Amino acid sequence: MLANLFNSAQNKPFSLVNTLTLAFTLSVLTFGTYAGNSAIGAPLKIAPDHGGQSVQDYLPKSVSYNPAIPTPESVLGAQIGEWHVRHDQLVSYMKLLAEKSDRVSIEETGRTHENRPLLLFTITAPKNRSNIDNWRLQHINAMESGDKVSNDAPLIFYMGYSIHGNEPSGSNAALALAYYLTAGQGDEIDALLNDNIVLFDPAFNPDGLSRFAQWANMHKGKQLVSDSRHREHDEGWPSGRTNHYWFDLNRDWLLLAHPESQARIKQYHKWRPHVLTDFHEMGTDSTYFFQPGVRSRKNPLTPDQNVTLTEVLAKYHAAAFDKQGQLYFTEEAFDDFYAGKGSTYPDLHGSIGILFEQASSRGHVQSSINGDLAFRDTIANQITTSLSTFKGALANKAAILDYQSDFVEATKAEAKDDDTVGYIVGTSHDAGRLSAFVSLLEQHHIRYEVVNKDNKVGEHTYQKGHAIYVPTHQAQYRLVKSIFSTQTSFENNTFYDVSTWNLALAFNLDFDALDKGQARDVKRTEQASLVQLALQDIAKDAYAYGFSWQHYYAPAMLQSLLEAGVQVRSSEKAFTALQVDGTNITLPAGSIVIPKGLTQPADLHQLLAQAQIQLQVPVLSFSSGLTPSGNDLGSRSMAPVKLPQIMIVGGQGTSEYEVGEMWHYFDTKVGLAASIVEQQNVSRALSDASIHYTHLIFPSGRFHFSENEISQIEQWIKAGGVVIGQKSAIRWFADNNWLDVELVSRETIDNAFDESTLTYADGRALYARKLVAGAVFEASIDTSHPLFYGYQNNTLPMFKTSNMIVKADSSPFVTPARYTQSPLMAGFSDTAMVALMADTTAVTTNKLGQGIVIGFTDNTQFRGYWYGTNKMLANAIYQSHFIQ
Structure with missing residues (x-):
């Protein structure tokens, strides 16, 4: 031509x-x-095509497909992998499949923080639909009794995808897998669905998935860019890994701080699946990982047989990848220890939880040491291991069915042999923390009984109606042992995540492990309820009102009143007041007083009544300003509390987890609308005359402020501002001479470890010994200090996630909290690190002009469940005016 x-x-x-x-x-x-x-002059694509491909190109050629079932591309208008699927697109396709296929029922199990629906498919052969509930009940009964089931009993799969939103290959693979399960025809499909049930959860984290899809799609050009430095592969802050409040949902299976986890755990216990899959992504230069991982790094309460069966299934994943020539690895890197992860929580319940990790394209295509990694290839690999999970489980169905009955019997035997027969837990001062703890037990189907007679165990006194007894001899024995563990020594001291999650310590509750003799003395009943603090009749003719600062929700009560225009006072010291009924009541330092003699809202009585009911914080009515003991209600020690205006410093360089945890606490536990301002905008925000910030909070991070901006912040503090920093922010405070502290150097830490007998191969183990990867340390606290108002005990469990060690002046006016001489309470920390931590600073303060600088060595809001240290941050907001 x-x-x-x-x-x-x-x-x-x-x-x-x-x-x-x-x-x-x-x-x-x-x-x-x-x-x-449609356009002229576009270049011919000579380079390899890294776009999407049709659904049937992802799926086995041995299966035919029902043409009446719509393909994903027919609905999306694009091939799978061509674009990152948004959650709303995923939902639309899943709902359409439920309409078109007689194999599927679909259930909305909950809603995310951003009001996205959480969907669960139940998929089986049409002939089984009327029998699903019977199958489920028979299975649950067998799990409770430990009875052997017949070989023709159904296997129950729970297939879950992309709990990290920026690890999207799982949820995009779910499109093809849903089509496979609903449209596939032939022996392969019949073998799976005729006698088994597949629970299908296409998106564990809809909010994060949608955030990342938007990021990846908005940076996609017609010419795909594989350069790892390209903006598409360098995700903005906050990342799509996290949910709405920037929490890692794969750490929330146990903690249940979020609706996504609460809905998932409800379904898990409804079904107790035999196999649960958890699909993730990892670094781009990796290949593909599947468990069993390192046997010695499993949770010690997970039976060895679980790992053995996981190894058996791993052979099917390996065979599938061998056939394709794909690279992969197993039995290294990831652990299976933390009970709050998706691959470990099921293991403690008799399921086989399996972690899959695919190298991530973090976009549409990215260069790696293994060549260009296309998004469609990451999707294909997740499909491969989903199908090999089905194949391996069906081939070993009898062994998996037997395993669950063996698990139940083994659990009963271990509980029977355990010298600890139960735990007693309680607090008489704060119904809020204890109620939240009990709610968590209930969601995990942990049985407990309410203590109905006062008991003294060791140093603790447990009051009737304010304590519970948790027996170990129950179906949840393994989880009970896990959440009360104070273990500090482990077979393998290398941890991918935290090494302890003792919930009683997290909630700062008194607890004791009981043997048979001690347990006999604890009178309890399953029928009784915890005693709630009695709500008071609020007297209209009172001189003043008040409430104790000891209650967990006291900060929320205070915030609601301040927003309503109520004038309040907080007490610097404990005092005894006369109530309208003629009785005296003693209130601790930090308690709140609302004098009627000040200019108050006309509906004050109604405001107090509503807040009392909503937050369950009793409001007291005082008949006189003259107190029987302590300062009078009009004393100068009763200081006004002003409505706070808080700025949390966020943006690139700061920890999105910590910013999210602070935001979550203020937003959901206090009811305070905090401003999150990115670093580069802090100076302009402080200069804005229309907003007067009272508190400035720095999370961990790398801070990049000019000298002028630092001077501006310093002048703001000196003018009366309160600046709060935690973890690495303390280092930045010290560099600016806002805190007079010394941070222990890396060299000092290195010198604490003897390397003379080590070899090169010991390097990684030595590095792990120097870390503090999630352990509980005990601090001695000064309850007379404003940062510890509302605390009763002189010690407090604190959660450490770094080996940062701070030394400050030992003066009680500067250092209200120090780690004790033997601080390790639970979890792993090397003896050398524990020795370095002993008697060092946990909390420090400094007066700077008219303002205050506060430093927390550790995270006070860790993962939204560390209720015991929440109030430290609340005190830094509402009680900081008392700090001298």
């Missing part, structure tokens, strides 16, 4: 028109056009 064109041109008189015509024709033939020839 080209020769004909040249010949044709040569036979015509030369002209510019002919030349341009020939050039245009050659350019079209040589370089092509854009799709549909």
Whole structure:
């Protein structure tokens, strides 16, 4: 054709028109056009195509598909992997499949913080639909009794995808897998669905998935960019890994701080599946990981047989990848220890939880040491291991069915042999923390009884109606042992995540492990309820009102009143007041007083009544300002509390987890609307005359402020501002001379470890010994200090997630909290690190001009469940005016 064109041109008189015509024709033939020839001059794609592909290209060729079931591309208008699927698109397709397929029932199990639906498919052969509930009940009964089930009993799979939103290959693979399960035809599908049930959860984290899909799609050009430095692969802050409040939902299976986890755990206990899958992504230069992982790094309460069965299933994953020539690894890297992860929580319940980790393209295509990694290839690998999970489980169905009955019997035997027969837990001062703890037990189906007679165990006195007894001899024995563990020594001291999650310590509750003799003395009943603090009749003719600061929700009560325009006072010291009924009541330092003699809202009585009911914080009515003991209600020690205006410093360089935890606490536990301001905007925010910030909070991070901006912040503090920092922010405070502290150097830590007998191969183990990867340390606290108002005991469990060690002046006016001489309470920390931590600073303060600088060595809001240290941050907001 080209020769004909040249010949044709040569036979015509030369002209510019002919030349341009020939050039245009050659350019079209040589370089092509854009799709549909809608544009001129687009280059022909010579490079490899890294776009999507049709659903059937992802799926086995041995299966035929029902043409009546719509394909994902017919609904999305694009092939799988061409674009990152948004959650709303995923939902639309799943709902359409439920309409078109008689194999599927769909259930909305809950809603995310951003009001996205959480969906669960139940998939089985149509003939089984009327029998699903019977199958489920028979299975649950067998799990409770330990009875052997017949070999034709159904296997129950729980297939879950993309709990980290920026690890989207799982949820995108779910599109193809849902089509496979609903449209597939033939022996392979019949073997799976005729006698088994597949629970299908296409998106564990809808909010994060949607955030990341938007990021990846908005940076996609017609020419895909594989450069790892390209903006598409360098995700903005906050990342899509997390949920709405920037929490890692894969750490929330046990803690249940979020609706996504609460809905999932409810379904888990409804079904108790035999196999649960958890699909993730990891670094781009990796290959593909599947468990069993390192046997010595499993949770010690997970039976060895669980790992053995996981190894059996791993052979099917390996065979599938071997056939494709795919690279993979197993029995290394990831642990299976923390009970709050998706692959470990099921293991403690008799399921086989399996972690899958796919190298991430973090976009549509990214270069790696293994060559260009396309998004569609990451999707294909997740599909491969989903199908190999089905294949391996069906081939070993009898062994898996037997395992669950063996698990139940083994659990009963271990409980029977355990010298600890139960735990007693309680507090008489704060119904809020104890109620939240009990709610968590109930969601995990942990049985407990209410103590109905006062008991003294060791140093603790447990009051009737304010304590519970948790027996170990119950179906949840393994989880009970896990959440009360104070273990500090482990077979393998390398942890991918935290090494302890003792919930009683997290909630700062008194607890004791009981043997048979001690347990006999504890009178309890399953029928009784915890005693709630009695709500008071609020007297309209009172002189003043008040409430104790000891209650967990006292900060929320105070915030609600301040927002309503109520004038309040907080007490610097304990006092005894006369109530309208003629009785005296003693209130601790920090308690709140609402004098009626000040200008108050006309509906004050109604405001107090509503807040008392909503927050369950008793409001007291005082008959006089003259107190029987302590300062009078009009004393200068009764200081006004102003409505706070809080700025949390966020943005690139700061920890999105810690910012999210602070935001979550203020937003959901206190009812305070905090401003999150990115670093580069802090100076402008402080200069804005329309907003007067009272508190500035720095999470961990790397801070990049100019000298002028630092000077501006310092002047703001000196003018009366309160600045709060935690973890690495303390280092930045010290560099700016806002805190007079010394941080122990890395060299000092290195010198605490003897390397003389080590080899090169010991390097990683030595590094792990120097870490503090989630352990509980005991601090001695000064309850007379404003940062510890509302606390009763002089010690407090604190959660450490770093080996940062702070040393400050030991003066009680500067250091109200120090780690004790033997601080390790639970979890792993090397003896050398514990020795370095002993008697060092946990909390420090400094007066700077008229303002205050506060430093918390550790995270006071860790993962939204560390209720015991929440009030430290609340005190830094509402009681900081008392700090001298």
